[in-house]
Amino acid sequence: MKRKIVEIDEAKCNGCGLCANACHEGAIAIVDGKARLVKDDYCDGMGDCLPECPTGAIRIVERDAAAYDEKAVQERKMAKMQEQMKAGGMSLAGRTPPPGGCPGKAMRQFNRATSSAGGRLSPAAETVREDTRPPSELSQWPCQILLVPATAPFFKDAKLLIAADCTAYAYAAFHRDFMRGKVTIVGCPKLDPVDYSEKLTEIIRENDIKSVTIVRMEVPCCGGLEQAAKKALQASGKFIPWQVVTISLDGRIIDS
Numbered sequence: 001m002k003r004k005i006v007e008i009d010e011a012k013c014n015g016c017g018l019c020a021n022a023c024h025e026g027a028i029a030i031v032d033g034k035a036r037l038v039k040d041d042y043c044d045g046m047g048d049c050l051p052e053c054p055t056g057a058i059r060i061v062e063r064d065a066a067a068y069d070e071k072a073v074q075e076r077k078m079a080k081m082q083e084q085m086k087a088g089g090m091s092l093a094g095r096t097p098p099p100g101g102c103p104g105k106a107m108r109q110f111n112r113a114t115s116s117a118g119g120r121l122s123p124a125a126e127t128v129r130e131d132t133r134p135p136s137e138l139s140q141w142p143c144q145i146l147l148v149p150a151t152a153p154f155f156k157d158a159k160l161l162i163a164a165d166c167t168a169y170a171y172a173a174f175h176r177d178f179m180r181g182k183v184t185i186v187g188c189p190k191l192d193p194v195d196y197s198e199k200l201t202e203i204i205r206e207n208d209i210k211s212v213t214i215v216r217m218e219v220p221c222c223g224g225l226e227q228a229a230k231k232a233l234q235a236s237g238k239f240i241p242w243q244v245v246t247i248s249l250d251g252r253i254i255d256s
Contacts, residue, residue, distance in 0.1 A: 001064065001065070001066075001067055002062060002063065002064050002065075003045060003062065003063075003065055003067070003068075004045035004060050004061070004062050005037075005040060005043050005045050005060070005061060005062075005063060005065045006027065006028070006037055006043050006045070006047065006049060006050075006058060006059075006060060006061075007037075007058070007059055007060070007061045007063075008028070008034075008035050008036060008037060008057055008058050009057045009058075009059075010034045010035075010036075010057070011057075012055045012056060012057035013034045013035050013053075013055065013057040014054070014055055014057075015030055015033040015034055015035065016054060017030050017035070018049075018052040018053065018054065019035050019049035019052050019053050019058055020035060020049075021052070022048050022049045022051075022052040023043075023048060023049050024048060024190050024191060025042050025043065025044060025073045025077075025190070026038065026042060026073065026076055026077060026080065027039065027042035027043040027044075027073075028049060035057070035058075039066075040065040040066040041065075041066040041067060041068060041069040041072060042068075042069070042072065042073055042076070043065075043068065044068045044219075044220050044221055045060060045068065045220075046219060046220070046221070047060050068220055070189070070220075070221065070223065070224045074189070074193055074194070074195065074224070077193035078193045078194065080193075134175065134176065135175075136175060137175040137176065137179035137180045137181075137182075137184075138175075138179060138184060139154065139179075139182070139183055139184070140152070140154040140183055140184075143184055143185055143186055144185070144186060144187060145162075145185050145186065145187035145192075145196055145199055145200070146187065146192060146194065146199070148185050148203075150199065150202040150203045150206055150207075151206050151207070154183055155183060155203060155206075155207035155209065156207060156208060157208050157210060158182070158183040158207065158208075158209055158210065159181060159182040159183070159209075159210050159211045159213070160182065160183055160185070160203070160204075160209050160210075160211065160212045160213070161178055161179060161182040161183065161184045161185070161213045161215065162185055162186075162187075162200065162212065162213070162214045162215070162225065162229050163178065163184060163185070163186045163214075163215040163216075164186070164187070164188060164189075164215065164216045164217050164222045164225050165186050165187065165188040165191075166188070166217050166222075167215045167216065167217060167247050168186075170217060170247050170248075170249065170250075170251045171215075171247050171251050171253070172251060174215075178213065178215055178245070182213065185203075187225060188225075189221060189222065189223075189224030189225045189228065190221040190222075190224070195228060196224075196225065196228035196229070196232075197227075197228040197229075197231040197232050197235070198232075200228055200229055200231075200232035201231070201232040201235040201236055203232075204232055204233060204236040204238060204240065205235075205236040205237070205238070209238075209240055210240070210241075211240060211241045211242065212229065212233060212240055212241070212242040212243075213242070213243055213245065214226055214229045214230075214242065214243070214244045214245070215244075215245045215246075215247065216244065216245070216246055216247070217246070217247050217248075217249070218246050218247065218248050218249060218254060219249070226244055229242075243256065244256070
C-alpha cells in the first residue's frame with residue numbers, strides 16, 4: 001500500500017540518536033553510527049522524529065510500504081521493557097509497590113454538583129462567572145487505566161468514559177462535554193506498552209456499567225484504544241450502549 005513513512009538520508013545523519021529516542025514506536029535504531037528505519041510496519045508516519053533531527057536528515061515521503069502494525073509495535077515494546085527489567089534484576093510479574101503503596105494509586109471519590117437527571121448541573125450551577133474557573137468534572141482517582149482497580153466502588157452503576165490522554169488537551173470543553181456525570185479512565189496506546197483490552201474487559205465484566213463512551217484522537221495510534229475498548233465490550237459478554245467520538249488535531253469533533 002502507498003502511505004506516508006519516514007525516510008532517512010544517511011549522508012546527512014550524524015548518528016546523534018535523538019530521532020531514535022523521539023520515536024515512541026521504536027521504528028528507528030542507530031546501526032553502524034547511522035539512523036535507520038528498522039521496519040516499515042513499525043513507523044506510523046506521524047513524524048515525531050523530524051523536529052529532533054539537528055541535520056535535517058529525516059523527512060516524510062509517500063511510497064509503497066507495509067501498513068503500520070500497532071500490535072507488532074506493542075509486542076516489541078513489551079519485549080524491550082522485559083529485557084531492560086531483566087537486566088536490572090526485575091520482572092513484570094515480580095514488581096512490588098514501595099512500602100505503604102504508591103500514593104498515586106490511592107483511591108478517592110469526589111462529589112461533584114450534578115442534577116438528579118442526566119448528570120447535568122442545575123441552571124444556577126451551570127452559570128460560571130467570567131472571573132471564576134470552570135469546575136473539574138473528574139469524579140474519582142486514580143484515572144489511568146493501568147492504575148485504576150477493576151473492582152473500585154465508583155464503577156458501580158457508572159457511565160464509563162474511556163479517553164485517550166491527548167483528547168482533554170485538544171478539546172477545550174472536555175470536562176463539560178464528556179466527563180460530566182461519568183467515571184473517566186484514560187490511557188495512551190502509543191506510550192503504554194500493554195494491551196488495554198484485558199483490563200477493560202475486567203472492569204466491564206465485574207461492574208454494572210451503564211454505558212461506554214470512547215473518545216480518541218484522529219491519529220492512527222489512537223485506534224489501539226478504540227479497538228481495545230471494542231474488544232473488551234465483546235469479551236465481557238454484556239450488551240451495553242456505547243459510542244466512539246473522534247477529536248481532530250485542532251480540537252473539533254469530527255466523528256461521533
